[in-house]
Amino acid sequence: MPRVNPIDSSFFKDERGPGDFTVIGKTVPRSDALGHVTGRTQFFEDRTFPDLAHLKIHRSPHHHALIDSVDTSEALRVPGVLRVLTHEDVPANWYGVLRLIGIGPDDEVVLAEDRVIYRGEPIVAVVADSEAAALEGASKVKVSYTVLPAVLDVEEAMSPDAPVIKKAGTNYFVYEGHHARRIRFGDVEAGFAQADHVFEWRYSSAPIEHAPTETTGCIVEPKPDGRLLIHSNTQAAFFTLDNTALIINRAPTDLQVKGGTVGGGFGGKVDVMVEPLACIAATLTNRPVKFVYTREEEMQVSSPRAAERIYIKDGVMNDGRIVARKIMLYVDAGAYARHSPYGATKAAAHLPGPYTIPNVYADCHCVYTNRTPSSAMRGFGVTIADFAIESQMDRVARALGMDPLQFRLVNAYRDGDMKAHRKEASGTALIEVIQRAAALVGHDLPAEYQAMSSSTPRGAIA
Amino acid sequence: MTLLHGRGFASVNYPTGMNLGGDPSQALVHATTMGGFVVSLSSVDLGQGLKTVVAQCAAETLGIPMENVIVDTADTDTGPHCMGTFASRGTHRVGNAVIMAAREAREVMLQVAADELEVDAGDLETDGTGYVAVKGAAAKRIHISDIALAAHFKQGKTISGRGIFLKERSYPVPETGEMDPDSCQAHACTVAEVEVDDETGVVTVLRLYNTYEIGRALNPAMVAQQVEGGAWMGVSHAIFESTEPYYPASREHGPVDFSEYLMPGPGESPEQTSVILERPASNGPFGAKGIGEMTANAPIPAIANAIFDACGVRLATMPFTPESVLRGLDALRDAA
Numbered sequence: 001m002p003r004v005n006p007i008d009s010s011f012f013k014d015e016r017g018p019g020d021f022t023v024i025g026k027t028v029p030r031s032d033a034l035g036h037v038t039g040r041t042q043f044f045e046d047r048t049f050p051d052l053a054h055l056k057i058h059r060s061p062h063h064h065a066l067i068d069s070v071d072t073s074e075a076l077r078v079p080g081v082l083r084v085l086t087h088e089d090v091p092a093n094w095y096g097v098l099r100l101i102g103i104g105p106d107d108e109v110v111l112a113e114d115r116v117i118y119r120g121e122p123i124v125a126v127v128a129d130s131e132a133a134a135l136e137g138a139s140k141v142k143v144s145y146t147v148l149p150a151v152l153d154v155e156e157a158m159s160p161d162a163p164v165i166k167k168a169g170t171n172y173f174v175y176e177g178h179h180a181r182r183i184r185f186g187d188v189e190a191g192f193a194q195a196d197h198v199f200e201w202r203y204s205s206a207p208i209e210h211a212p213t214e215t216t217g218c219i220v221e222p223k224p225d226g227r228l229l230i231h232s233n234t235q236a237a238f239f240t241l242d243n244t245a246l247i248i249n250r251a252p253t254d255l256q257v258k259g260g261t262v263g264g265g266f267g268g269k270v271d272v273m274v275e276p277l278a279c280i281a282a283t284l285t286n287r288p289v290k291f292v293y294t295r296e297e298e299m300q301v302s303s304p305r306a307a308e309r310i311y312i313k314d315g316v317m318n319d320g321r322i323v324a325r326k327i328m329l330y331v332d333a334g335a336y337a338r339h340s341p342y343g344a345t346k347a348a349a350h351l352p353g354p355y356t357i358p359n360v361y362a363d364c365h366c367v368y369t370n371r372t373p374s375s376a377m378r379g380f381g382v383t384i385a386d387f388a389i390e391s392q393m394d395r396v397a398r399a400l401g402m403d404p405l406q407f408r409l410v411n412a413y414r415d416g417d418m419k420a421h422r423k424e425a426s427g428t429a430l431i432e433v434i435q436r437a438a439a440l441v442g443h444d445l446p447a448e449y450q451a452m453s454s455s456t457p458r459g460a461i462a
Numbered sequence: 463m464t465l466l467h468g469r470g471f472a473s474v475n476y477p478t479g480m481n482l483g484g485d486p487s488q489a490l491v492h493a494t495t496m497g498g499f500v501v502s503l504s505s506v507d508l509g510q511g512l513k514t515v516v517a518q519c520a521a522e523t524l525g526i527p528m529e530n531v532i533v534d535t536a537d538t539d540t541g542p543h544c545m546g547t548f549a550s551r552g553t554h555r556v557g558n559a560v561i562m563a564a565r566e567a568r569e570v571m572l573q574v575a576a577d578e579l580e581v582d583a584g585d586l587e588t589d590g591t592g593y594v595a596v597k598g599a600a601a602k603r604i605h606i607s608d609i610a611l612a613a614h615f616k617q618g619k620t621i622s623g624r625g626i627f628l629k630e631r632s633y634p635v636p637e638t639g640e641m642d643p644d645s646c647q648a649h650a651c652t653v654a655e656v657e658v659d660d661e662t663g664v665v666t667v668l669r670l671y672n673t674y675e676i677g678r679a680l681n682p683a684m685v686a687q688q689v690e691g692g693a694w695m696g697v698s699h700a701i702f703e704s705t706e707p708y709y710p711a712s713r714e715h716g717p718v719d720f721s722e723y724l725m726p727g728p729g730e731s732p733e734q735t736s737v738i739l740e741r742p743a744s745n746g747p748f749g750a751k752g753i754g755e756m757t758a759n760a761p762i763p764a765i766a767n768a769i770f771d772a773c774g775v776r777l778a779t780m781p782f783t784p785e786s787v788l789r790g791l792d793a794l795r796d797a798a
Contacts, residue, residue, distance in 0.1 A: 023590065026681070390763030
């Protein structure tokens, strides 16, 4: 029997309707389950080709350095090495994945040109008959550097004294002229002035790996008609196809992406990291080419969940109402933008959490440092913010001597409330999940808290 | 050595979809000769069960058995565009696109059936068994395989439909951040119970209690899989994981394999008890909201708050390592 969580139908009875469905709401088996448990599901790497070539990367050992020279002659002498690729082999080396939705500038290079700005940045790709030869070839590439000072802290990166590491001229993404994605709602300073108490704390996190079972990779197969068939574990087939076509300067119709079987995504397979180079290598060698990250590359070079630093300052009344919340949020995007500007905006829309606060001020900074570029991960922009907000809620409740759930219920957003990003709340259910969780663990709530409802307008209950 | 126990709470919401760049997905549905219905997509099933859920949406809308639905996806030559699988958008966007395509195909299917039965299409109904029948006259019916054959070889019709879901792009107002970035919000409250060893600093998450409001549970077993799998990830984020253990002070000591990058095994995985609430979203497929991502979120602060409840140490930096617990306990002793 599959494990199923009970649905408590006593909540939102009128809205749930009769539920007279034939298959919706029923546990039907996952279509991929049989293949997975019998080991017969075909992942991209399960395809074999007699003439498969392998691609491996020579990467920067420095956080920040100028490249003085690159010597690939020794790598080319390794038996089995077919080609080496440098930035000169990449038709449109500068790119940004979000250009498909009009977000720029194109700030990243497929292969480094005159400098590297993070440890692990790819400089040369080596294509060989075997994985071992490709690895040996990559290790034989000689690069000489002039090491530059590195910026490794988000707040240091924002300071005017910090070395500027980005071509665009700022160590942060510029949001329509602003140094951060802003939320301005009400008058936060007036709120603090009116508050009985003001609390301010700092929260932070370290980068986190998606840790998929299957690392990021692809096999690109040149077809007899000249097209390239990309077997990929991407999370977004057309996003990968369109971005790859732009980078390799080929018509999109020259490419076909086949995928759909992914050994763990969690946001780690939306950055278009392997397909462009594999396509270029397949074209130049006219052989199928596999480019798949090693576990070490997946953990240290592929984009992690960003580290964040978050300051939350709350103005609170004695009765538990939060009247002002100011949040300074710093996303460590690492060396390149990838999806981070988008994630910082998603964070802004999420603030100040699922609570109705009349005065909110937030600056969400997407900051560049000389680290592995971070990017999308499950809960993008929200997971670390929720850690900060919900830790803050616990601390404020304790400081006020209030029950932590009652404190949340007092402030919980309801239908019709205006959120800080000026979208009217609807379909809310925070109150109900708190009430049900309290019941689940036998945490008593007074009658007036049990009577609260998301669809009862705020103010109807004192 | 003392084992200290504590309980912590967290309540969160999470957006479905993110239309800051336009956020579309498309679906095509067509019938084969003997009444199979192919749903053509380019969406990627990451293992969360997207193919299964959209097959349910197609079967429900067409009024046919699940076995008659074939999902063909993630090939850019054969499937129409999908933005991708992220932002908790798969079930909501692709589900809506499939329903729209299936409705159009259903209309043709019922018209072909009506012509075969010589009745009005408006008088026909489906019950999910594979038959189309006249309302109130169940004996007057025709099977979908006969409908499909008639469409192909007799009436010359394609039983097919097109669907797309697009929430128009929202451009944030630069000064204020005013925007409409998502389609709906799902909700959760998690209660964590932990044990803290005051000698080793090791935190053990004993139990998690979750309540989720997700619009509509389209497939309850896959809801449980999301809720419990995501909570496991939250536990892992909270007390185990980092690619840079000494961030931001040092970039060194980054783990390079799973013997250095720790995650909970079965012995470190908490017992979980979960309850689901449904407040259907007006714009969701059968009311469903997305919960693909959010299930990792609430456990983290719930665990942080439970650690404080257990031992008085406030951990404001993730992950909550034994070292950070012990340093916190030392600081408490120094202050006392």
